[in-house]
Amino acid sequence: MQPDPAALHAAAVRIMARCDELARYSSLATGIERVYLSPEHARVNRVAARWMREVGLDTWQDEAGNQCGHLPGRDPDAPSLLLGSHLDTVRDAGRFDGILGVLMAIEVVRALGPRWRTAPIGLDVVAFWDEEGARFGTALLGSSAMAGLWKPEWWDLTDEHGTTLRTAFHEFGLDPGRIGAAARPAHTLAGYLEAHIEQGPDLDRGNAPLGVVTSIASARRFAVTIEGEARHAGGTRYEDRRDALLGASEVALAVERLCRAQHHIVGTVGRLETFPGAVNVVPGEARLTVDLRGEHDDHRDRVWRDISTELDQIAGRRGLRWSATELHEAPAVWCDGLLQDVVRAGIEDTGARDVPTMFSRAGHDAMAIGAVTGVGMLFLRNPDGISHHPAESVSLADVETGLTALTATVEHLAREAA
């Protein structure tokens, strides 16, 4: 069916306005931050639920805090196609990462809802929480719960204030004992489709508004602690120092060097802290995070082994000790072949030719959901590839084109399922 150009334009304008509106729900006075199980989480879920009901979805918040909506097709027991993304953010975030995909999913339901009663499958929208892992260091918590991948040891993860995930569940009004009920069995799902800004510059450089994702990066995250000895900065000669920060600085530079030496691996030290952290004390301890992404699990693992070897050498040379805790591990996830095909067909319906295909260096909820159902992703052009930053952007025209493609993709899929 040809989309109504006026309705489509109105939908894209509404999406942009709602991205602006959600940006106001933040724990920061200036800038955006919405973390898992925070007051902003509860408020934004209420807003998203209202928008979902407005397009005809039955709504509920699941046992992991994900906001869900369901529209049945002709058979209430048929599996559902899941459309969604996430509403949590990193600190000082942009306004589109995740949010855009949820709002586009709602607009797809608005466009197709009136005719969905005859569809062979149901249509669900999900707004995941804690894709980013900004509060507890472990990412994909909400989508892992839905995929049935929740790990009991996560209950003891703590945030920067020492609050455990278990306590945060109680404080938010969720029951940790019911987390299993958030899991969606595979037979209830007909696939997962997510639209997302690229978080990289490739579409922008190729002058293409949309791309098909072939796979999502293999990732590992570590918290590394380096211990030396805190001593007086003035009175302690260099030969008597065991400076944890100098060791950590060498590690940060080694992560860059070792990753650059490998094809398609990126590594980031995003956080580094020193203790006691006084201007006149030689740092006795440094804590840093290491985030590794690669197209292939084995390359990623080889780089971590190389980093570990380097840590041993640095620690030996400087009289330090080190230890690492793995915060997150996700194998590379390959998008479903059929879903790649229908996403491409949806993009071609917008008039595009030579549709770019790409591997996603960034992680996405699709990585977790991929454990229970086929996943497909549509990327939208992200000017300059700036993401996780207030300057993150996407154009109104690209959102309009993306919405056309996503709607067409869902229609193709409904036909395939018939």
Place this chain on the structure above:
Amino acid sequence: MQPDPAALHAAAVRIMARCDELARYSSLATGIERVYLSPEHARVNRVAARWMREVGLDTWQDEAGNQCGHLPGRDPDAPSLLLGSHLDTVRDAGRFDGILGVLMAIEVVRALGPRWRTAPIGLDVVAFWDEEGARFGTALLGSSAMAGLWKPEWWDLTDEHGTTLRTAFHEFGLDPGRIGAAARPAHTLAGYLEAHIEQGPDLDRGNAPLGVVTSIASARRFAVTIEGEARHAGGTRYEDRRDALLGASEVALAVERLCRAQHHIVGTVGRLETFPGAVNVVPGEARLTVDLRGEHDDHRDRVWRDISTELDQIAGRRGLRWSATELHEAPAVWCDGLLQDVVRAGIEDTGARDVPTMFSRAGHDAMAIGAVTGVGMLFLRNPDGISHHPAESVSLADVETGLTALTATVEHLAREAA
């Protein structure tokens, strides 16, 4: 006069017990931290004032929050010899740095007080606050106020919670408008004497309990901000990154390399923070401190110029910007010749021969007070040179020997002044 061995031993035991007692006044649940204008500052001043009054001193808290005590000699208008050190600490501090010198000064008054009515000069004890600069980044605040060196721009210094020094004064019950009254005119002072643990291993390695300080390090402290661009850790290729932490890591290593290349210069990056500081975001900003100490001002300044040049190069290579704010500058301070001689004579009175003389890499209140009166310092052996650390220590025997020497030094000075 020969000291009474039993009284001397009792005094040393009391000093050690009081170091333990003061260690309980802390803002930390475990470990010691007492910063300027904190509740612990007020509480510890009350305790110190009680101990001062117990040995016959008239006490007051001055307009900068320093706890003072005065014992007149035969002429109430004669200048006073000032004995003291500081009661503030770094975070997770030891229990002797500064505290020991204040408690030893009180015991000197206890020993000499009964005979001081005939002395040609007065005897003052002062417990300074904010020698360390742990709260506002700028050190020697209390002693600078007493030396008349207070700078109006300090009122706008902020602590980690954004509280200005001005506000902290009000909250503590001090009037910023009266800070000038804390200044002691030069003609009211007959010199300043401070006993302190060495904060370095030289006396310990030389098997000497006590040493004479010849000069105190020239020091400069800077807060350096490095700005890059926060971007998504997965989606951003290395060639598109402007990673502030990698720049900061190179700077930390350059500070070490450039200082080691210079004789008698030590440089420390004690604090490094990343912003936004998320595991999956390329750091857009890094803030670090640089602390430089040297025996000579020109060597210290040359190293800072070399570090600045290195910062330019690193920033140019990585697409970063940098800026630095000077937090503290103190020229090398040479101890007064007469005071060095009497400190040596005092140490020789304990039976020591070949008394070590040494340059202090650590800063001390004597640096500020040196602007208005001659200063002298006595160092006590510090096992392994561990300071600014809970394992900081000094032996009871050395405290007893040090107290003998300090008391004898004051007696020598009183005779010189006669």
